[in-house]
Amino acid sequence: MAEGMTERTVSVEVQQAHRRSVRIWQAVFTLVLVGFIALLAARLIQTNRSEHRASGQAPPFTFTTFEGETIALEDLRGKGVVLNFWASWCAPCREEAPLLEAMWRREKDNGIVFIGLDYLDQEPAAKAYLAEFNITYPNGPDLQSAAARRYGIKGVPETFFIDPDGVIQELVVGPIVNQAQMEALLDKIRPRSPSE
Amino acid sequence: MAQMDAASSSSEVSGAQTGATPNSVTPNEVNEVAKELWCPLCNGVRLDACELKACEQMRDMIAEQLAEGWDKEQIKNYFIEQYGPQVLGAPPLEGFNWLAWILPFVALAGGGVFLWRTVRRMVTSRPREAAITMDGASPSVADEYSRRLEEELKRYG
Numbered sequence: 001m002a003e004g005m006t007e008r009t010v011s012v013e014v015q016q017a018h019r020r021s022v023r024i025w026q027a028v029f030t031l032v033l034v035g036f037i038a039l040l041a042a043r044l045i046q047t048n049r050s051e052h053r054a055s056g057q058a059p060p061f062t063f064t065t066f067e068g069e070t071i072a073l074e075d076l077r078g079k080g081v082v083l084n085f086w087a088s089w090c091a092p093c094r095e096e097a098p099l100l101e102a103m104w105r106r107e108k109d110n111g112i113v114f115i116g117l118d119y120l121d122q123e124p125a126a127k128a129y130l131a132e133f134n135i136t137y138p139n140g141p142d143l144q145s146a147a148a149r150r151y152g153i154k155g156v157p158e159t160f161f162i163d164p165d166g167v168i169q170e171l172v173v174g175p176i177v178n179q180a181q182m183e184a185l186l187d188k189i190r191p192r193s194p195s196e
Numbered sequence: 197m198a199q200m201d202a203a204s205s206s207s208e209v210s211g212a213q214t215g216a217t218p219n220s221v222t223p224n225e226v227n228e229v230a231k232e233l234w235c236p237l238c239n240g241v242r243l244d245a246c247e248l249k250a251c252e253q254m255r256d257m258i259a260e261q262l263a264e265g266w267d268k269e270q271i272k273n274y275f276i277e278q279y280g281p282q283v284l285g286a287p288p289l290e291g292f293n294w295l296a297w298i299l300p301f302v303a304l305a306g307g308g309v310f311l312w313r314t315v316r317r318m319v320t321s322r323p324r325e326a327a328i329t330m331d332g333a334s335p336s337v338a339d340e341y342s343r344r345l346e347e348e349l350k351r352y353g
Binding site: 018021025029032036039043087088089120121122124125141143144145 | 237248254257260280292295299306313
């Protein structure tokens with residue numbers, strides 16, 4: 001009888017240990033699952049946020065032109081900035097290239113700076129494109145699409161009009177081929193004259 | 197508007213070429229490198245199979261680099277510098293990306309341990325249950341068993 005009682009006690013202990021083990025495994029599994037879902041959710045939120053086009057204060061960036069000059073957006077405060085994302089493989093970019101260059105030549109002494117950021121492109125092709133359209137305003141590669149991500153562009157061309165306080169006033173998705181439209185956009189980012 | 201897919205429609209664009217593929221480099225040699233890179237404008241398309249103008253330019257660049265004596269790693273590093281690690285098609289082993297590499301193995305190991313324990317429990321619990329029943333150790337069945345055994349012993353003992 002005593003032996004039976006001992007066996008019974010051992011059996012109960014084995015069952016309790018088994019139940020404990022199951023509970024521990026359940027807890028571990030639940031924790032891993034919840035953690036994984038939380039990480040996925042965090043990543044999703046982060047991705048959604050980065051996919052929105054920039055608005056309000058223009059995200060700062062620095063780039064090096066094809067000629068080797070380093071330019072930071074922050075250094076251009078006080079001037080209107082036309083920031084154009086383009087690529088040599090982009091057909092619509094070619095439609096707006098002559099107008100952008102013409103407006104740059106006209107406005108460069110009026111406190112407006114044009115900047116071209118070359119998106120997912122190859123330098124030889126990009127340089128050939130710049131030469132073809134005789135583009136003289138600062139252009140450089142957007143390495144690793146750093147600026148493109150910050151500005152949340154969805155394609156090229158996209159052009160941001162940034163006022164002298166560094167605030168994005170307008171965004172044009174697609175080529176700008178109408179001079180009147182371009183002039184109206186530039187009027188929104190012109191530096192104020194001292195008398196104003 | 198040239199969205200990302202507009203790169204395909206620009207294939208008829210004539211200018212902005214990187215020049216002809218150097219004669220000394222064969223398309224197979226270019227594709228040998230290109231197949232380890234991914235189109236930065238598409239989803240899940242390898243560079244050697246991509247027909248976009250942008251990818252064509254990338255392959256031209258690979259040909260030029262091969263002609264200049266660059267090896268595969270140097271070329272891959274160049275494209276990482278230009279386009280970011282996404283061009284490799286796999287996340288680099290750093291920061292948050294470690295999870296993408298580690299998690300499948302952790303899940304596999306965890307699943308393996310769980311399976312092993314479950315199978316072991318299934319295999320060992322049956323004989324034990326049988327033994328327990330015989331010894332009268334299973335509380336409900338065993339109590340009844342003991343009681344009846346005692347009765348029988350008293351009756352015939």
